[in-house]
Amino acid sequence: MTNPVDPVALTADLVRCPSVTPTEGGALTILDGLLTGAGFACTRVNRGGIENLFARWGEKNHPRTFGFNGHTDVVPVGDAAAWAHDPFGAEVEDGFMYGRGTTDMKSGVAAFAAAAVDFVTQTPPDGAVVLAITGDEEGDALDGTTALLDWMAQTGEAMSVCLVGEPTCPDTMGEMMKIGRRGSMTTYFTVKGVQGHSAYPHRAKNPVHAMVRLMDRLASHRLDQGTDHFDASTLAIVTIDTGNPATNVIPADCKATVNIRFNDAHTSDGLIAWLDVEARKIEAETGVIITASTKVSGESFLTPPGALSDLVAKAVHGVTGVTPGLSTSGGTSDARFIKNHCPVVEFGLVGRTMHQVDERVEVAQVGQLKTIYSRILRDYFA
Missing domain, CATH: 3.30.70.360 (Alpha-Beta Plaits)
Incomplete structure (x- = not known):
C-alpha cells in the first residue's frame, strides 16, 4: 500500500507555483506527475494559450464515473509589499498557510487530488474517477473548463456526476454547499x-x-x-x-x-x-x-436537491458534525458550464480571505476537506 498523499504538502507545492492566469506556473505539471504515478491516464488539453489537465482512473465513459473539477490559476497578487508573507511562499504561521491560491482554490484541488489518489490505489472502485482541472477560471473562462468539456465530447469521455471544489463556506467549515448559481x-x-x-x-x-x-x-x-x-x-x-x-x-x-x-x-x-x-x-x-x-x-441553473447533494451532505456531516445548507448564493463558477454535462454541486473550504492580501487557509481544514472528499468517493462507489 502506498503512503497517503499529504494534502497540506501538496497545497504548499501548488501555491509555490506562480500560476496567475493565464500562466500555468508548474502547478498542472505537479498534478500530472502525481496522478500519472497513481495510474491515472492524463491528457493536457490546451486551447487559446491556456493549459488544462484531464485525468481519468478506470474505464473510459464508465456508467459510474465520479468527477472533480477545480482550477490552479489564481488572481494577481496586487501590491506585494502589502503582504506580510511571500504571496508564493506557502509559509505556515499559527496554524494558517499564507499565499495566493491557498483558499481559492489550490487547497481544494490538493484535497480532491489526494483523496482520489489514495482511493484508487488503496480501494480500487468498480467505476472511474475523473479530475478536470483548468488554468482559466479566474480569467475569461473561454478556454478552461469549456475546453475540457469540448474535448471530452469529442473523445467520448464523460462524468456521471461532478463536484466542484470551490470554497463554499462563509465562516464555518461545513456550513454551506452550492446546488446552483445565479x-x-x-x-x-x-x-x-x-x-x-x-x-x-x-x-x-x-x-x-x-x-x-x-x-x-x-x-x-x-x-x-x-x-x-x-x-x-x-x-x-x-x-x-x-x-x-x-x-x-x-x-x-x-x-x-x-x-x-x-x-x-x-x-x-x-x-x-x-x-x-x-x-x-x-x-x-x-x-x-x-x-x-x-x-x-x-445562465442561472439549479441541481435539484437529491442523491448528489445528499451524498455530499452526509459526508460533510460525518466529518464536521455540521449539516451544510443548500445555497445558490455568490458569483459564478465553472459549475455553470458543467451543468450542461452532468449533475453538479460545489463544496469546499471557508472562503473569507480569497482574493485578499495575505490570503490564507487553516491548515487543519485542508486535511478535513480531503477526508470529506474521501468519504464522498467511498459512499458513491459503495
Missing part, C-alpha cells in the same frame, strides 16, 4: 445625443439626462421577489461616463454599464429584451439614440 450578464449602453452649449440646452440633446433617466428606471425596477431556491435578482449600475472635462458643454454621448445577477425566473435573452424595451422608451421621450451590447457570463 446567472450573470453585463450590458454596455451608449446614448448619442447632440452636443451644445450648456447655457442653451434647448439647442442640444443631452445624452446624460437621457442616460440618467434610463438608469433610474432600470435600478428602480424590481426584477422579482426570489424563487424557491434563489434570492431576488439584482441589477447594479457600475459606471456612468461622459469623458467631458468642460462645465459649459453638453456632451455628444454618454456611456453606462449595468451588471445583472439573475435567478431561475429569468433567462439572459428575456432580460436583454426588457432592457431594449426600456431603452426604446427613453429614445422616444428624449430623441436620443441608444445602443447596447451584452456579455453573458452564464
Whole structure:
C-alpha cells in the first residue's frame, strides 16, 4: 500500500507555483506527475494559450464515473509589499498557510487530488474517477473548463456526476454547499445625443439626462421577489461616463454599464429584451439614440436537491458534525458550464480571505476537506 498523499504538502507545492492566469506556473505539471504515478491516464488539453489537465482512473465513459473539477490559476497578487508573507511562499504561521491560491482554490484541488489518489490505489472502485482541472477560471473562462468539456465530447469521455471544489463556506467549515448559481450578464449602453452649449440646452440633446433617466428606471425596477431556491435578482449600475472635462458643454454621448445577477425566473435573452424595451422608451421621450451590447457570463441553473447533494451532505456531516445548507448564493463558477454535462454541486473550504492580501487557509481544514472528499468517493462507489 502506498503512503497517503499529504494534502497540506501538496497545497504548499501548488501555491509555490506562480500560476496567475493565464500562466500555468508548474502547478498542472505537479498534478500530472502525481496522478500519472497513481495510474491515472492524463491528457493536457490546451486551447487559446491556456493549459488544462484531464485525468481519468478506470474505464473510459464508465456508467459510474465520479468527477472533480477545480482550477490552479489564481488572481494577481496586487501590491506585494502589502503582504506580510511571500504571496508564493506557502509559509505556515499559527496554524494558517499564507499565499495566493491557498483558499481559492489550490487547497481544494490538493484535497480532491489526494483523496482520489489514495482511493484508487488503496480501494480500487468498480467505476472511474475523473479530475478536470483548468488554468482559466479566474480569467475569461473561454478556454478552461469549456475546453475540457469540448474535448471530452469529442473523445467520448464523460462524468456521471461532478463536484466542484470551490470554497463554499462563509465562516464555518461545513456550513454551506452550492446546488446552483445565479446567472450573470453585463450590458454596455451608449446614448448619442447632440452636443451644445450648456447655457442653451434647448439647442442640444443631452445624452446624460437621457442616460440618467434610463438608469433610474432600470435600478428602480424590481426584477422579482426570489424563487424557491434563489434570492431576488439584482441589477447594479457600475459606471456612468461622459469623458467631458468642460462645465459649459453638453456632451455628444454618454456611456453606462449595468451588471445583472439573475435567478431561475429569468433567462439572459428575456432580460436583454426588457432592457431594449426600456431603452426604446427613453429614445422616444428624449430623441436620443441608444445602443447596447451584452456579455453573458452564464445562465442561472439549479441541481435539484437529491442523491448528489445528499451524498455530499452526509459526508460533510460525518466529518464536521455540521449539516451544510443548500445555497445558490455568490458569483459564478465553472459549475455553470458543467451543468450542461452532468449533475453538479460545489463544496469546499471557508472562503473569507480569497482574493485578499495575505490570503490564507487553516491548515487543519485542508486535511478535513480531503477526508470529506474521501468519504464522498467511498459512499458513491459503495
